[in-house]
Amino acid sequence: MISFLEVLERATTGPMMSAKEYDMKVFIPAVREVVKKYKIRFDPDNPCPSDDDIADRVYQAGLELYSKVGTYCTDTERIIHFTKDEIEQAVYECPKVVYFGEGPDRVEWHGRMPDDNTLPHCHVGSGTNTTEDVALRMVEAYGRITKGKTVSIPSLTTVGTLSASSGSPMEILAGINMMRIAREGLRRAGRPGMAIIDLHPSCASGIGTVASSNPEFGARKSDGWIVAPQAEMKITYDSLNQVAYLSSWGANIGQEAGPILGGYAGGPEGAAVVTLAYAFHGILVVRATYHLTFPIQMMSVCSTTPGMIFLISTSSQAFARNIGAPYYALGYAAAGPATKQYFYEAAAYLLAIQSSGIGIEDVHPNRAVGTNQALPIDSEFTCAFGHGNVGITRKKANSIIKKLQEKYLSHIKDPPKGRDLYECYDTETMSPDDELRRLYDEVVKELGDYGIALR
Amino acid sequence: MEDKQFFGKLSQAVIKGDSEGLVQLVRGAVDKVGPLAMVEEGMAPGMTEVGNKFSEGEVYLPELLMAAEAWEEAMKILRPRLVAVGADIEKQGTVVIGTVQTDIHEIGKTIVANLLTPAGFDVYDVGCDASATKFLDKAEEVGADIIAASAIMSTTVPYQRDIIDLLVSKGLRDKYMVMIGGGVVTQEWADKIGADGYGELASDAVKVAKKLVARKKGA
Numbered sequence: 001m002i003s004f005l006e007v008l009e010r011a012t013t014g015p016m017m018s019a020k021e022y023d024m025k026v027f028i029p030a031v032r033e034v035v036k037k038y039k040i041r042f043d044p045d046n047p048c049p050s051d052d053d054i055a056d057r058v059y060q061a062g063l064e065l066y067s068k069v070g071t072y073c074t075d076t077e078r079i080i081h082f083t084k085d086e087i088e089q090a091v092y093e094c095p096k097v098v099y100f101g102e103g104p105d106r107v108e109w110h111g112r113m114p115d116d117n118t119l120p121h122c123h124v125g126s127g128t129n130t131t132e133d134v135a136l137r138m139v140e141a142y143g144r145i146t147k148g149k150t151v152s153i154p155s156l157t158t159v160g161t162l163s164a165s166s167g168s169p170m171e172i173l174a175g176i177n178m179m180r181i182a183r184e185g186l187r188r189a190g191r192p193g194m195a196i197i198d199l200h201p202s203c204a205s206g207i208g209t210v211a212s213s214n215p216e217f218g219a220r221k222s223d224g225w226i227v228a229p230q231a232e233m234k235i236t237y238d239s240l241n242q243v244a245y246l247s248s249w250g251a252n253i254g255q256e257a258g259p260i261l262g263g264y265a266g267g268p269e270g271a272a273v274v275t276l277a278y279a280f281h282g283i284l285v286v287r288a289t290y291h292l293t294f295p296i297q298m299m300s301v302c303s304t305t306p307g308m309i310f311l312i313s314t315s316s317q318a319f320a321r322n323i324g325a326p327y328y329a330l331g332y333a334a335a336g337p338a339t340k341q342y343f344y345e346a347a348a349y350l351l352a353i354q355s356s357g358i359g360i361e362d363v364h365p366n367r368a369v370g371t372n373q374a375l376p377i378d379s380e381f382t383c384a385f386g387h388g389n390v391g392i393t394r395k396k397a398n399s400i401i402k403k404l405q406e407k408y409l410s411h412i413k414d415p416p417k418g419r420d421l422y423e424c425y426d427t428e429t430m431s432p433d434d435e436l437r438r439l440y441d442e443v444v445k446e447l448g449d450y451g452i453a454l455r
Numbered sequence: 456m457e458d459k460q461f462f463g464k465l466s467q468a469v470i471k472g473d474s475e476g477l478v479q480l481v482r483g484a485v486d487k488v489g490p491l492a493m494v495e496e497g498m499a500p501g502m503t504e505v506g507n508k509f510s511e512g513e514v515y516l517p518e519l520l521m522a523a524e525a526w527e528e529a530m531k532i533l534r535p536r537l538v539a540v541g542a543d544i545e546k547q548g549t550v551v552i553g554t555v556q557t558d559i560h561e562i563g564k565t566i567v568a569n570l571l572t573p574a575g576f577d578v579y580d581v582g583c584d585a586s587a588t589k590f591l592d593k594a595e596e597v598g599a600d601i602i603a604a605s606a607i608m609s610t611t612v613p614y615q616r617d618i619i620d621l622l623v624s625k626g627l628r629d630k631y632m633v634m635i636g637g638g639v640v641t642q643e644w645a646d647k648i649g650a651d652g653y654g655e656l657a658s659d660a661v662k663v664a665k666k667l668v669a670r671k672k673g674a
Contacts, residue, residue, distance in 0.1 A: 028517045166610035167557035262515045299512045
């Protein structure tokens, strides 16, 4: 595989142009061209296709796209280009298994295949905004869900009474505080070695990564450290600084991308291809050993519309069949927490990704906006779903997704707000109130009637 | 009738994002057809259609940007002629837009800028990672009605408040309407910091901006 130093050299010697020129003259035309060439078509009646051929065409389209557009470095205003051969070689050589955590909490994560009859990697937790007073108990609650193999920790937006503004010392302190809190929470849950793999939601900058990675604060290289691009297919020196540091440390690096349906990638077809192409960016530029994607739809800002389900299904299948590295997807529900619609949307998304051959994570309620919106019951649901539906096929998933969409699609624009953590949980014991427990039981029964088992 | 057909062609060229075709049409007609009519009866309806389709999710950002680019290329020819004949396109107001300090997400504000322009606003984009001072300096320079600030991350939204704090500290709070938006921004946050307008989605921006200008003029 091309070395990281070679990547950096290309970042300083590649073709120069403005970001706007890259978007308009390179990226957009290339996406349109490969979508047309590889005949990628979105069929709203078939949101989770079970045709391997379309998955492989998305892969080929993504490969060709990335060989044309590369990654644009915003600081040097240059394109980091790779040939098709270089990309394919990198895919061949990239790790297909990743190890997270320590001691008895250490886990091994392999890639899966579509229609796979193995248990998906179940990842729990949320990196969304959480108040300091409840963050410790939230992490402890996540840690207690033993079916969850790795965890995301919350984002703190304050340090005492101060806002943890980006780029400020408060952000660094928030990151360090959350690191300490999270490790303590996992100790209290009896899982001191459990890996935190969304580092670091409280301080996503390069300096934040370095600051919070001090083992004194509980950080480990066996955790997972995420490096994000800018939409679409752009990277900053700050992110490359993270890669320089993390790869030198020998830490697990995750590439995280949130491609936008309706953005520069265009519609569901283009966005599917771009989502897949981020894998190549991840392997080569970010030096990732695991991959997280969280595509969103620009106008609805959620992940559960038919176009979004098509996007995540086809790109996940393309990844699973042709790359096979650890990969998981995060979805955003339009509905707020503790609502039936949230669980319908979450089930539709989980059906798509589990049957398409990748790992699963909690779908975040309320478009991941607001504070204290993620609930531990979301994680329980994710794990029960993963365990209850081992071996579910894309064909079956597709048919259930369509039925679920009949229940929620008309409410996507004006979804129920739901109740936040303080409104539906006893935050001392971290247990749901009777109303939420009843609602959950009803949802379990309803989903059971559709053929979804929760175990 | 001929004019109607010609305006239809202008409109279609905008909708298709066909810069070359639009420029050719405009150049070919510039001595025969009034520049204001070309803009208002030809190009503007096309741009409005693209904006509406974008808001409805029927077309996407590439189509919006290509239409905006075509519009801008044609305006390079038409603007001097509009000035020469003393014609004025009906202006809704002037907006200074950008993404706040330390935030380098540009898509949201780019969309809003591209929706506001054809809706009749003069838009000045201060880019990403823009400090409160940068917003204000530009607003003072161009005589803006509205300062529009986007923030995508929970750690960058506090910088939206900085813009309002700066206006207050300079005694300029009443001079500008402030509208905010971005992935994690909520109405609750807008109320908390005293912003004048908030749009949940980029497509809300035109409505919000028009309302704010009306409020400002009424005040």
